Each structure stands twice: as C-alpha cells, then as structure tokens.
Amino acid sequence: MLDYKLLAALNAVIEHGGFERGAASLGLSQSAVSQRIKLLESRLGTPVLVRMSPPQATAAGQRLLNHVQQVRLLERDLRTDLPAMDSRSSMSRLRVALNADSLATWWAQAISGWCSAEQVLLDMQVEDQDVGLRRMRNGEVAACVCATEQPVAGARSLLLGHMPYLAVASREFIARHFPDGVSIAQLPQVPAIVFGPDDQLQHRFLRQLGVAGEFEYHLCPSSEGFVRLLTAGIGWGMVPALQVATELRSGVLCELVPGQAQQVALYWHYWRNGGQLLEGLTRELAARVPRLLG
Amino acid sequence: MLDYKLLAALNAVIEHGGFERGAASLGLSQSAVSQRIKLLESRLGTPVLVRMSPPQATAAGQRLLNHVQQVRLLERDLRTDLPAMDSRSSMSRLRVALNADSLATWWAQAISGWCSAEQVLLDMQVEDQDVGLRRMRNGEVAACVCATEQPVAGARSLLLGHMPYLAVASREFIARHFPDGVSIAQLPQVPAIVFGPDDQLQHRFLRQLGVAGEFEYHLCPSSEGFVRLLTAGIGWGMVPALQVATELRSGVLCELVPGQAQQVALYWHYWRNGGQLLEGLTRELAARVPRLLG
Structure with a gap:
C-alpha cells in the first residue's frame, strides 16, 4: 500500500x-x-x-489529493461500521465548489442541518462553473454546483432546479436615468454591473429585449457587493430573485422590465464512488433544494 | 512613442x-x-x-498593462482640460483590489455618489491583502484596500479607519452546544467558520481568550455565504459588526463573548502618479469612510 x-x-x-x-x-x-x-x-x-x-499542487499532486479525499470518504464509511476503529475527531471534511450566488442564497439552509447531524466540516470553494468542473476532474473537490449538465468522467450530475434572475436597479437610479420611464433602447447607455468576464446574464437580458451590442459596466465579483452597489444606485444588474426579495418588497430596488426573468439551471455534480457521506448529501440536496428555490 | x-x-x-x-x-x-x-x-x-x-499577462505584459492604465488616467485629465479632444464615451475605467468584507459592507456607499458624478466605471477585484498589494506592485490595479500599512514602491497608503469584528453564532447554535452558557474552554470543540487559509481572526480571538491550539472549521470564502452559514447555525465565526447589525438586533445572531471585538485596520493604497481621478477618489474615501465605519 x-x-x-x-x-x-x-x-x-x-x-x-x-x-x-x-x-x-x-x-x-x-x-x-x-x-x-x-x-x-x-x-x-x-x-x-x-x-x-x-x-x-502539480497535476501529479492533485491526483494524489484526489486519492486522499476518496480514501477519507471510504474510511468514514468504515468508521461508521466499526466505530471502535478510531477514537479521534469524528468530524469528516468534504470539499465542494459552488457558484457565488448559490453560496449567497440557498446553500446554507440546504446543508446546515445535515452538516450538524453528520458531523461534517465543509471546505467551500467559490468558482465559476468551468473552473468548478475542472477541479472535480482534477479531484480537488468531491462535488460541485454549477449550471452545466454534462458530468465529468467518474461523476454524476443531478438537476436541483432553476434560479430566476431579475434585472433590477435602485428606485433612485431609475428616476435619475429614466425620468419618463425605463427605455429599453437607452439601457446600454447607463452603467450596468457585471459579476466577471464570464457573466453573460446582462448581455442575454438585453439580447432577449432586442438590444444588441456593447454596454458600459462595473465589474464586481462579489454577490453581496453586487447587491450593495445596486442599492447604492451605481448601476443596474441581474441578481437572483431570492437574494433581493426584501429590497424588492420595500421598494429600494425595482425590476427594470417586469416579466423578463432569466432562468439559470443548477446541477449538483458528485463523484460516483464518493462513499455514503456524499450519497447522503446528494439525497439531502435532492430533497431540500427544489423547495428552497421556490 | x-x-x-x-x-x-x-x-x-x-x-x-x-x-x-x-x-x-x-x-x-x-x-x-x-x-x-x-x-x-x-x-x-x-x-x-x-x-x-x-x-x-506575463510579467512583461503586466508592466505594459500598468503603463496603459496610467496613460489612460492621464488622458482623462487631458480630456477634462480639452473637452473637444474626444467625443467618444466619457466613462473612465479604474481597477481596484479590495478585501471581500469591505466590498460586502461599506464600499458601495462610499464610492457610488462619486462614481456617478465622475462617470467612472470600476473593475473591482476581491483579493486578500498580499495578493492585492502584489497586484498593485505589478500595475494590475491602481489602488487597493487592505490591512497592511506599508505601501509598495510608487504608491502611498492612507489609514481609512478600523473595522470591528465580532465572534457570533446563531441563538440556536449556542443553545445546542452551550446549554449552560458559552464555555470558552469548550469553544475549540464546536465547529467554527473560517474565510480561507489566511483568515487568522478566529485564531486570534481564541488566543486573546487564552485558548491555544487547533480547532475544527468549515472554509467559506464568501462574505454573504459566511453570514448565511452563521445564521443557519452551522458554526461560529468572526464577522464585521457592520455586516450583522440587523441579525444582532433581531437576536438571530448573538455575540459569543461580548466586549471582545477584534479591530482590523483598513488602508487605502493608491498610485502616487495616478492622475486627478485617483486623487479625487482618495479625497472622497478620506472624507466618507471614517463615518461609514462608525
């Protein structure tokens, strides 16, 4: 060995x-x-x-880390069957990559009860989906939440549901830039907020409304920072409806064009041979997330 | 040229x-x-x-990008003096690195009015402080918010104030783990939440209370995710007082040991030759941030 x-x-x-x-x-x-x-x-x-x-870690090192994590998950199953085996810490670690907006919204509610009951410590990593899936392939994480369905080799994927995104801005921002009501054609001339170079939600929203071409934007790779910038009236942007429910109710933020939500699919990717722990988490997510996503 | x-x-x-x-x-x-x-x-x-x-970008490429950004800032000053020079977009871009907690709390309120008035688009990058300062040195960002005072070559630093961090957990978490009241000595046995490998706040808090050694923790590199995990009762952790004011008032989150806030200094680092735009932003932050930090 x-x-x-x-x-x-x-x-x-x-x-x-x-x-x-x-x-x-x-x-x-x-x-x-x-x-x-x-x-x-x-x-x-x-x-x-x-x-x-x-x-x-080098590529070889990552392959070894992958192996270590798989062995640990299997050891955990062993300890469940033979509790006398190990009297040390009974907390297991699980490394998971997920998109920033899931971590900022439904994730904590979905997993907290399970983590406490199963005595699991999570290493969460915020990654956009290409990186998240690459990390799964490299064995750096055991599971991943992202918008792509196709699993990597050795893994399965499961549809958790759809997260609706709304185009919103502060009431004050809309009044300042669109005193006569929001004009779709003028939208590219006012600043947007974009999460990062890979965030195409704002582009898709404009194309869906028939507006083509470039627009000016701030870059803000933080979910909470994004909402704070929207609220402070610096630009408009697409955010999970879940994340701004309070601000929409109170009227601090308003939808630019009601009825134009963008649906983003969320898939759970997990190692096929991840042991009972990972299977248990998968069952928990399958049971809880659809309800949390509304 | x-x-x-x-x-x-x-x-x-x-x-x-x-x-x-x-x-x-x-x-x-x-x-x-x-x-x-x-x-x-x-x-x-x-x-x-x-x-x-x-x-x-390679090192040589980064040096060139640094130069491009400096030239753009100087061009902006020129256009202010000679407005006829350029009839194209009047929005300027400024690239800034900052720590996740600043972006999740006071940053938007501090800069939004100035951005709108000056027609500036921000490229914000979330970086821990070592990376943020390295990016300044490489010329990849024109300014940076971090906890270190020492400026890099060609830059200045300015103390913006101190951000107090509190050790908090959900009321339910405290009742579950400490039915007879919080025991400092037992704290290392219940799960903590840590932002990342460089986050030493939880360690410092425990040392300050005379508790040495390791403890179990979840890793969560997202400010909003961190608060959601705290609220969902998965662990205890140190968060900016600013960020959980509502949760503390409503009693969803409670301080573990009142009166043990950790103060984190915040410095603004900016290029010495960054033009009037960067100087204007520096003046704006100096005027507004101390009030926002309370």
Missing part, C-alpha cells in the same frame, strides 16, 4: 496553504513535513507541489 | 478574458488582435501573455 503519512503531509500543506501551518496541523515540525514531501517526490520521480506562496 | 494600438489589443484581451471578446470590444477581428499581440511580442523580444483560458 501507499505510504499515507507522505500523502497526509502533502494534503496538510495544500489544505493549510503553507508548510508551517500544514506541519502545525499535523503536530509535526516543518522540516519533518518537508522531508516527507521530498521523499514522496523522489519515489514518484516528479514534483507534487510548486514551492510558491501558497504552495500549489 | 509606443504603438498604443498594440498595447490596447493586449489590454482588451486581458480585460475581457479572451481573444474573441477582446477583439469584439475593439470592433476588430480576432486575427487582427492576435497579429497585434504577436507584433508587440516580436518588438519586445518576450511574450506578453500566456495563451491559456483566460489568457494571463
């Missing part, structure tokens, strides 16, 4: 973002951890991490 | 995250943009970007 002490050293350095903290988490000296990783590399004949700050 | 057509091509590809979109933003074909970048590279004798998805 593999020498798991070496793999655990690699895992700790990457998980804690450095040799010093990784070593501390294992109760080892930094030089002991460093030696284990060198030994691992000499056995493999290839580097497992790039010595930068924070250290990055 | 330099051939700015070539630099503009590089800037568009990086800003829009790809050759196709970069070319579209300039109204050019992809092959025209590609040729311009090749010409730039052959003149310099070094690559300016790495052809990955999305394309990344």
